[in-house]
Amino acid sequence: MRTHFCGELNKKNLDQDVTLCGWVNRRRDHGGVIFLDIRDKKGLAQVVINPETIDTFKLAETIRNEFVLKITGKVIARDNEMINNKISTGEIEVLANHIEILNASKPIPFQLDSMETSEEVRLKYRYLDLRREEMQKRLRLRSKVTHFMRDFMDKNDFLDIETPFLTKATPEGARDYLVPSRTHEGGFFALPQSPQLFKQLLMMSGFERYYQIVKCFRDEDLRADRQPEFTQLDVETSFMNEDEITSLMENMIRGLFKDLGDIDLPNEFPTITYHNAIKLYGVDRPDMRIPLQMVDVNEIMEKVEFKVFSGPANSENGRVAALKVPGGASISRKQIDDYTKFVSIYGAKGLAYIKINDDGPSSPIIKFLGDEVTQKVIDLTGAKTGDIIFFGADKSKIVNEALGSLREKLGNDLKLFNKEWAPIWVVDFPMFDEADDGTFNAIHHPFTAPSVSTEALLDNPGKSLSRAYDLVINGSEVGGGSIRIHQSDMQKTVLKLLGIGDEEAREKFGFLLDALDYGCPPHGGIAFGLDRLVMTLSKTESIRDVIAFPKTQTAACLLTDAPSSVSKSQLKELNIKVTLPTKN
Template sequence: MRTHYCGELNKDNINQTVEICGWVNRRRDHGSVIFLDMRDKRGIAQVVINPDNADFSLAETIRNEFVLKITGTVIARGEGLTNPKLSTGEIEIKAQNIEILNTSKPIPFQIDATDTSEEVRLRYRYLDLRGDAMQNRLRLRSQVTRYMREFMDEHDFLDIETPFLTKATPEGARDYLVPSRAHPGEFFTLPQSPQLFKQLLMMSGFERYYQIVKCFRDEDLRADRQPEFTQFDVETSFMSENEIMTMMEKMTRGLFKSVINVDLDDNFPTITYVDAMEKYGLDHPDMRISMQIVSMDKLMQDVDFKVFSGPANDDDSRVAALKVPGGASISRKNIDKYTKYVSIYGAKGLAYIKLNEDGPTSPILKFLSDEMTAKVIEMTGAKTGDIIFFGADKTKIVNEALGNLREQLAKDLDLFDKQWAPIWMVDFPMFGAGDDGSLNAIHHPFTAPSVDTKILEQTATTALSRAYDLVINGSEVGGGSIRIHQVKMQKMVLKLLGISDQEAQDKFGFLLDALEYGCPPHGGMAFGLDRLVMIMTGANSIRDVIAFPKTQTAACLLTNAPGSVPRKLLRELSIQVSLAEKD
């Protein structure tokens, strides 16, 4: 139907007769002449319709988003009429024939409008996707997956699909259940990841596997979470964690250079979990920010200020300080705003010391001696014009409060030192402790510990895992580990997690059996593709890099999913629904 795309026309096409197809991006009626900006996937070209054209009266009926086929001659724009903002800005098409392929109702918002609410954008997603922003993001996403596939193919990895209808595995979130008509009262689950199947592929001798795969988690949502998301999944045999990290680092570096022309560091730095929590409060620190959290426990143990001395003398708590360069200019109103912000993470307040020209000022100075205040300033490296914020509470609360405050302050005060900052997180604890004293897996129960079975049993609460995460600009874009490849170790880990032998056999009997048939050492990594593309495009939410995303309530405004189903179908599935009456 077309000879050229709109956005590919230029002065080399002058005097050529062309046929273009697309949408009317904008119509301008100047009375004696009508201009149409025609849009397709390659860009925009201006079409001019003169009164002597037989289709002039037809052009008067055309409105935005009509779908047209136009035949015309490419001509040069008049002097002073070129548009340097368009690649086609030196030419226009003098229309000879116009064919309306389809009309359009008045659209609920202007394509590419920046003030359209997300609710409206998602309700009319097919219109939102016509805009440049979404078109460019999804094209970049396609370039990302193409590069990943090419890289893996070059490194002898096989693209192998794994099942969507499977059995529940402990991945840390709720599963989506799928009822089985053939097995009344029983359910499949949608996979939170292909974890066990890719390990079974290693046991099957394929050695190198990858997959770009949908995963599902029924959990509370945030800007970077969706109930269904896409994972770039990798598993390989006979490689150490350093070898896997080196390969994935090479892929990431090449990906950024190829797709967005960004040169990442030649060697990504590495930080241990302990150091990250001590200095940055989070296990996914934004390393574009030079600010560090400084521990004050020893200094504050004997101070006559119980808000500080209490946590300083408690093994499960900490007192820490965060120096903010230039922060003395922060108003009291904004300090109150940051105090409210850290309360999200459980902090009861936000003490501070301002270093003004006439010396330090703060409501807490009356509780600190001049010597103590001077020591705080020395330890934090604070200077005139800075502010020092304090956290004093349970260690988890202080870390989360100051860690997130650090990143919020960097955004508000533009305290970023660089544009891109990848870093590897290593030496994670093998287990975390639940409120009831039970152990839970920090990553998942199939991650290998850094010690043997006997030592693990004796040191479960302090043992480290062979896991690693890749963090870029404060977002965890990928994580992986060396897996357990010996049945004795796997049974020990399940035992430490409080899973009985019978439960282990019921849930993971197929895995435990497979481990006894010559399982090779293996490991892998998974990238959150949506989150990675979000970072690369500068989008604020992964919803902006997914064609048809869900809302934060896990609903689709476009299709009104989820929805009810007929009772007849429920009966066929042996399901009875009982909902509490709504107020």
């Protein structure tokens, strides 16, 4: 239907007859001459319709934005004063001699170039939203990312192998999406939270290097960088240790950023232990672009009369930490109140501070701490005139989350970034998270290998470390993996520590436990969140911006109005009865 793409025309095409197809991006009527900006996947071309072409001009008068047209005309040079250097076709235009309306458009519910359109409207009319240039760029970038990944994996002898979507429900950290079976009455499939068990089985099958770009499903609380269905690059290898796996994947990420973003990441990514990440930054995914660190001040605060500090300082599970912000003394009282409300989201009961002014330190809490303790805090944090010190004092978990999140917010608000890109590996995660009742939960998943023997694990499970590793870029966890358990006794031990007895283990993981007894090789892997990687590369703040048809934060699709009810006949086939809660 077309001879050229709109965005590919230039002065080399002068005097050529061309046929273009696309959407009307904008229509302008200038003193009897009509201009149409025609848009296709390659860009824009300006089309001119003169009144001398009577029929064509009459038709052009009826055309509006987002009409789909086929236009035939001649490429001519623009007048010098009309050249548009902002677009690649800005030196030429097409003088139309024939226009065919392929399809008309109703007035669209929002302007594509408007910055005021709500996300709710954008998602409801996603097919219009995706016409916007920035959305087109993001999805093209996504396509290039997956192409690069496939090419890299192929060059490194990995096989692309598909795994099932309809599988067995297994505990992997979030609720499963369940699919009722019509042929097995009362039975349910589960959509996979990841291909974890299948990729381990592939290692036991002798494939040694597997990958897959795959959909995963998790019914969990959502936020800006989460979706109920998401895509990941899934990787598993045999006979490779964690250093070999992370080194290989680091090469892929480094090449990906260079090839697609002309971004030079470090030749070797730095590494930090989980313990130090929490101690210094409050989170296990630290944004290393922000040069702020938390400092423990427990010892200084143990004997102060200020119970807000001395209480946590003397508690086994408490922490008092300080966060120095260079130049922060200029932060206003109102801003401090806003930050106090912010940390309250994480359970903090307040946000104490000390400002270091020209005439010395000032704060409502100095009278409770005394000059000597105040000076010790200033010395320990290295605070200078013009700085501010924020404090967190509570249970360690609350302090870490509150001050860690405040650190990131301050970094954004005050533009404290000292570099543009900061990848880092986080290693030496705890094997388990111990609940208040003494039970254990897996930090990653139940198939992660510990860094100790079975005997040592049983002796002190709460202090044992795992062979897990996460890749964090600019404060976003873009990938995570581990060396897996490859011996049956160790796997049974871990399951028992997680409260999964032999009978339950056999019911849920019998096929895996059996496979471990038939010559299972040492193996490990990693998964990269494709959505988060593209989000990071495109410098947007939500993965919904890099997914063609995402769900809302309530896991709904505004475009198709899903989830929705189904017919009684469908439910009857599945032997399912829906009981809705009664309304008060």
